[in-house]
Amino acid sequence: MMQQINNWLSRDPEEKTREELQSLVDINDIEELNDRFSSRLQFGTAGLRGMVGAGPNRMNRLVIQETATGLGHYLIEHIIDAGQRGVVIGYDGRTDSLQFAHDTASVLTALGINVFLTTKVAATPIVAYGIKKFNAAGAVVVTASHNPPEYNGFKVYWENGAQIIPPHDSGIAHQIDIAATKSIPWMSLSDAEAKGLLVWLDDKYYQSYRNTMNNNPLLSNHTDPSAISIAYTAMHGVGADMAETLLHDAGFIHVASVAEQREPDGTFPTVNFPNPEEKGAMDMVIALADSVNAELACANDPDADRFALAARKADGNYQMLTGDQVGILFGHYLLNHTDASKQLVGNTIVSSRLLKKIAEAKGAEYFQTLTGFKWLTNVAMQKQNEEKQFLFAYEEALGYTVGSEVWDKDGLSALVAFAQLAAELSTQGKSVWDELELIYRTHGLYVNAQQSIALAPNSPPIGDKLRANPPTQIAGVNICATEDLKASLRYLSNGSTESIDLPASDVLIYHLEDESRIIVRPSGTEPKLKCYYEMVTEINPIDDYVAAQEKANAAMESLIKEHQKSL
Template sequence: MNEATDLVRRAREWLAADPDPHTRAELAELLDQGDMTALTDRFGSKLEFGTAGLRGELGPGPNRMNRVTVMRAAAGLARVLKPGDLVVVGYDARHNSDVFARDTAAVLTGAGLRVALMARHWPTPVLAYAVLHLGAAAGVMVTASHNPPRDNGYKVYWGDGAQIVPPLDTMISQAINGVGRVDALPLGDDWATLSAADIVEPYLAAVLGLPLGAARELAVVYTPMHGVGGETLVEAMTRAGFAPPAVVAEQFEPDPAFPTVAFPNPEEPGAMDLALALAAKNGADLILANDPDADRCAAGVPTGDGDYRMLSGDEVGGLLAEHVLRHTSGGDRLVACSIVSSSLLSKIAARYGVHYADTLTGFKWIVKAGTGDERLVFGYEEALGYSVGSDGGLPVRDKDGIGAALTIAGMAALARREGRTLLDLLDDQAREYGLHATGQLSVRVSDLSLITEAMARLRATPPAELGGRAVESAEDLSLGAGGLPPTDGLRYRLAGGARVIVRPSGTEPKLKCYLEVVVPVAGPVAEARTRAAHDLAALRTDLSAALGL
C-alpha cells in the first residue's frame, strides 16, 4: 500500500468514527477533492500529548483539535486513573470548548470515573483551585489560553492542583495510543454539575485572603481580552473593596472570534490599544488585563506625561515579590521563578532572608519548587504568569490572573496613598538591587528543522562574545545544568551579570531568546535605563547574527 492510499484509508476510518457533523463534512469534502496536501497536513502527523497537554488548530484529523482527539485524550486519562476517582472538568469560551468538555465528561463517566463538570465557562485558575478544593484526583481544562481564534487545547491537572509533569505525561500519552475507535467507547451521562456556589465562591474567598494591603482608592481600567475573566475579576475587585473598574466594553463579553485584536495576548502589539485609550480618557491610575482564560495578568501605568505604558512581566514579578514578602512572615518562605525570568528575584529573596529557587519554564515546575520543607508564597514567569500567596502559601497551584490582578491593584493603591506610582517602586528597586532590564528575541519559522539546525550550530560553536560582553560560560540545559531536569535550551552567562537563554518554544514554531543586563545605578535611574536599552539592543543584534535564521 503506497503512502497516498494509506493516508486516504486512515482519513476514511476517521470519517466513519467522527461524531461531529462539521468536521465530517470538512473531511468528506477534502476526500472528494482528493486534496492530498490538506490530508497530509491533518493525517501525516498528530498532536502529541505532553506536559502542556494538547493544543492545536481546530479541524478533522489527528493533527487537529476535534472531538475525536479530545475523546481519545479523555479515554487515555481514564486508563491512568482508578475507577471511582473524581475528575473536575472546566472550559473557556473558545469554539467547541463546551462540546469538548461534555465529551470529556461522557468518556470519563463511561469509564467508571466520577466527574464534576463546570456549569459554564470560568477562568482556568478557578479550575485549578477546584481540583484541590474538591479533593479531585485530576482536572481537565479545555482552553488554548492566548492562542489564535482557530485553536483550542486541553490541559490536565493532577491531584496536587498543578499541571502534570513527567512521567505522567508519558503515561497518559501511551494510554492514548492504545485507545481504539471512539465510536466504540462507553459513554456516561451521570456527571455532577458544578455551580458558582460550588467553586467560584470558595475561589473568591481564597483570593480575597491574599496580601492586598489596606488601601483601596484607585481608578482602574480593565479588559478580559474577549475571554472568560471579566465577571470573576470585577466581582473580586468589588468584594475586596475597590471601586468597580472601568471595563473595555468592546472586549468584555466572551467572544471566540476575538474581533478587536489580531492576537488575543496582552503582550502582542496592538492588543492593549483600547485599554490604553480608555485609561487616557479616564485618567486611570492602573490598567489591568487578563488573557482569554484569565491565568495571565498584564499591568499598565501612567508615565506622568499623559501617556501610559505596559509593564513587562519581569517588572511586575519583581514588584509583586517584594510586596508579598513585606506582607508575609516566616523563615520557611520560598519564592520561585522560571530560569528565563529575571535574576532580580534571587536578590530580593536574599534581602528578605527567604528561600529562592529557579525552575524550568512553566508553572507546573514553579509550584513544585523547593525541598518540601519550604512554603511557596510567590512564583512567577516572565510571560505574565503569577501565583501570589499569603502566610498560608498558594491558594492556586498554577498561574492566576485574577489573584495577581487583585494584588497588583492593592500594591498600586498603597503607592497612590503615599503619593507614588508603581514606576516609583521600580526606581526604588533599581537603586537597591541594580537595574535588571530584560528583553526578548523571537524568531518564528515555517520549518521546525531550522530551529533544530540553529540549536545544533550554537552547541557546536558557542559565541565568544555577545553585545560587546565576553561569554563567561555556556551551559547546555539538555544535560540538566544546575540540577534542573533536562530541557532543550542553552544558557550563556556574560560579563557584568548579563545573561542569554535560547530555547525552542513549547507551543509555537518559534526560537525564543531571553536577554538580561544588569546596570548599576549611581546617578539618575533614567540614565541607567537608557544604557540598559542600548545594551539589550546590542545583545539582540549579535545574537540574531549568531542564530543564522
C-alpha cells in the same frame, strides 16, 4: 491514507467535521489531507492544543473523546481511588469548548470516574482550584488560552493541583494511542447524573473560589482601595464576572470594564490576537483608562490565568509593564508583607534574576525552574517545608501565583494583589513606576529582552553547532560560565565543571563578565530559536534615572545586535 480517512469517517460523532473531511476528499486536497492525517496532535505537558477541524492532527470531538479515554485509563491505573475522587472539568468561551467538555465528562463517567462539571464557562484557575477543594484525582480545562480563534485545547492537571509533568505526559499519550484503536466508552450526562457519577458545579462552587480568595491573607491588604481607579478588560474571555467581583470585595469601587470585550466571544472580534502581550491587544483598555483617568489598565487573557497591565506615568501616558517588572514588584511587595525568612519564591530560567537578589536581601529562599508554570508549582511543592512556605512564583510570560490556593498561574488573584499593591503605594504618594525605580536603585537596573530567529524547518539544531564550537566571548565580553542544560553541566572559564540540578533540556545559558546573561533555546512549537537577554547596570544615587535607562536600553540593543550576528 484513504483507509485512515474511512476509518475516521466511521468513528467521528460530529456531522460537521465528517462533512468537512468528505469535502477535502471530494476535491482531492492531498496537501491538506496529509497535514491532517500524517501525524496526530501531540499530547504533552500542556495537554493538547491545535486548530479545530477534522482529522487526528486537529482538535475535534473524536480527538477529545480518545484523549479523555486515554486520560481516564491512566488515572485509574496510577491514582488510588481515582474513580471515587473524580475529575473536575471546566471550559472557556470558545465555540466548541462546551461540547468538548461534555464529551470529556461522558467518557470519564462511562469509565466509572466521578466528574465535577461546571455549569457555565470558568476561568482556568477556578477549575484548577477544584482539585484541592474536592481532593480530586485531576482536572481538565477545555481552553486554548490566548491562541487565535481557530484553536482549542485540552489542559490536564494532576492530583496535586498542578499541570502534569513527565512522566505523566508520555504515559497519557500512550493510553491515547491505544484508545484511538478501540471503541469509545460513553455515557450520556443524564445517565451519569442519575447514577451519581456527575456533579454539576453551579454558582455555589464559584462562590467557594471567591470566598477562598477573599480569605487569603495575601489578598487582605486593604490600604485605601477607593483611592485608585482601574480599567479592566476580559479580552472576550471568561474573567470579567469574577475579576470585577473580587475587586469589589476588596473595596475597589472605581473599576471600569471595556464593555465591547467583557462577555465571552470565541471569535474575538475586537483583537487580532487575544494575547495581552501582542501589539494592539491592550489598546481598548488603555483608551478606557485614559478616559476615566485610571492609574491602571489591566487585562486577563481569555481563560484568565494570565495578568497584564499598563500603568499611568507622570506625564499622563500609559506604558505596559513587562512580565518581569510585574513579577519583581510582586516579589518585593509580598516579601515586605510577610516574614521573609520563612518564605519560598521562585521564577523560571528565562525570567529576571532580580527576584533572586531581592529574595536573598530579604532572607527568603529562592528557587529556579525550567520554562513553564508547570515546573514552578511542582517544584515549589517539593521544596516547601515547615520552615519555608511557598509564597509566590512567576514567569516572564505574564504568569503569577500568589499563595497556594491554586497551584497554577492565576490572573484573577494576581489582579487583586496588584491592585492592592498600587493602592498602598498611592497612599504613600508613589506610583508603581516610582517603586520600580526604588527597587532598581537598591539592587541594580535589570533590563530584559527577547528575540526570536525564524529557522528553516529542516535546519540543523543551532544548539549542536554552539556545543561543537563553544564561544568564549559575546559582543567582546568574556563568557565566565556556560550552562548546558542538555548535559546538566556548568562550564566555568577556569576549565572546571559543576552539575546543574534541573531536568535536561535543550538550553544554553551564557553568563558574561559584566553580569549580562544570554539564553538560547529552540521553540517547542515552531521552527524558531528563542534568545533571552538580561543586562544589569548599577545606578548611583546621583545618577539621573531616565538617562540610566536610556543608556541601559542602548547597551541592550548593541548586545542583541552583536549576538544575533554571531549566530
